[in-house]
Amino acid sequence: MIALVPVRAGEPAAGYEEAVVDCGGRAIVAGEGAREAAGLVAEAGFGGEGIRFAELGPFAPGSWAERLGALLSAEAAGGAAGTIVLPGSPDGRDLAPRLAFVLRRPYVGAALEVSERSAVVVRRGGRQNVRLRLGGPFVATLLPRPRRRHRAAPGAVTGSSGSRRSPAPTGPEACQVPEVGPGGVSDPVRLELLEEEPSAVDLTEAERVLCGGGGLGGEDEFALLGRVGSLLGAAVGGTRVVTDAGLLPPDRQIGTTGASIRPRCYVALGISGAAQHLGGVSADRVVAVNLDPSCPMMSVADLALVTDAPALLRELDARLASGTEACER
Ligand SMILES: Cc1cc2nc3c(=O)[nH]c(=O)nc-3n(C[C@H](O)[C@H](O)[C@H](O)COP(=O)(O)OP(=O)(O)OC[C@H]3O[C@@H](n4cnc5c(N)ncnc54)[C@H](O)[C@@H]3O)c2cc1C
Secondary structure (H helix, E strand, O other), X not given: OEEEEEEEOOEEOOOHHHHHHHOXXXXXXXEOOHHHHHHHHHHHHHOOOOEEEEEOOOOOHHHHHHHXXXXXXXXXXXXXXXXXXXXXXXXXXXXXXXXXXXXXXXXEEEEOEEXXXXXXXXXXXXXXXXXEEOOOOOEEEEOOOXXXXXOOOOOOOOOOOOOOOOOOOOOOEEOOOOOOOOOOOOOOOOOOOOOOOHHHOOHHHOOEEEEEOOOOOOHHHHHHHHHHHHHHOOEEEEOHHHHHOOOOOHHHEEOOOOEOEOOOEEEEEOOOOOHHXXXXXXXXXXXXXXXXXXXXXXXXXXXXXXXXXXXXHHHHHHHHHHHHHHHXX
């Protein structure tokens, strides 16, 4: 298997670590600033030997798929490229199906686990994990897994303490990506650039997440949660109780059967902290607001506030709004 890591401005796509680890440290890091990003990937503990890079310019999933498809087809003919795994980031999700089309391979989206001939995906409304057996190599996107330490791939070079990694002895090697003429895969066309709405940012990419649970209240409180999220520049999410009740759309659900998040700060308002919810949360800092001091969410919190969550949210909104008005005056 080989990981394909899309890059923008030298930054590898979020969730690349799982893809590279699962491919045993074999990866092509491709995009704008790929050389620099490949160096970062190698220094992150994946070694330099299996990591290659392809400078492709600004993100263009159609033409990248054509060019990378030509490269990977040539390698597949030589027996080198098997199943191709991309991170389940927005760019990974744009590129993977196009690449599958170019390579005439099956595509598996949002896999929990990938091996050379099979993939595990969630089905039946999140209630069942199913192993799909593919007849040959395929293209997949891999969901980031929460609370998992990334093991360095075999061959990775680590420092004597084991915690600090030394640079790879040989730097990542450049791939010779063939130039190809325009094919049948188009690039997206930008019609309009809408202003960013912070609370609607992709949960898997968000640095701050404001999450509401069954204890937060009803429609009014969730409308307020969106407003406070926008004022704080935080993405808004909810528990399954909340999405099942239609208070937030299903794609805002956080947990084992929803989005896996890795923000710097996660604020839980009226959330009990069930294993299925916490299984999707890996945050640097957790703030929990709950009336029950002994619930599991409070025990994992860095800051636990025993208070009424809707009242706290209203107070936060009032203070943020008056602060914004004062700034505007
Ligand atoms: C197969 C399966 C998959 C699942 N997947 C997911 C998943 O992906 N994500 C997910 O979230 N859940 C998932 N669940 C559901 C999960 O088990 C829990 O039921 C759910 O997370 C509980 O949500 P909650 O904490 O919002 O609600 P509750 O468990 O009802 O908790 C409400 C909390 O709010 C507190 N509270 C009440 N009033 C107030 C107040 N005024 N102020 C402050 N606090 C207050 C209570 O003390 C309580 O702790 C799954 C379940 C199953 C069986």
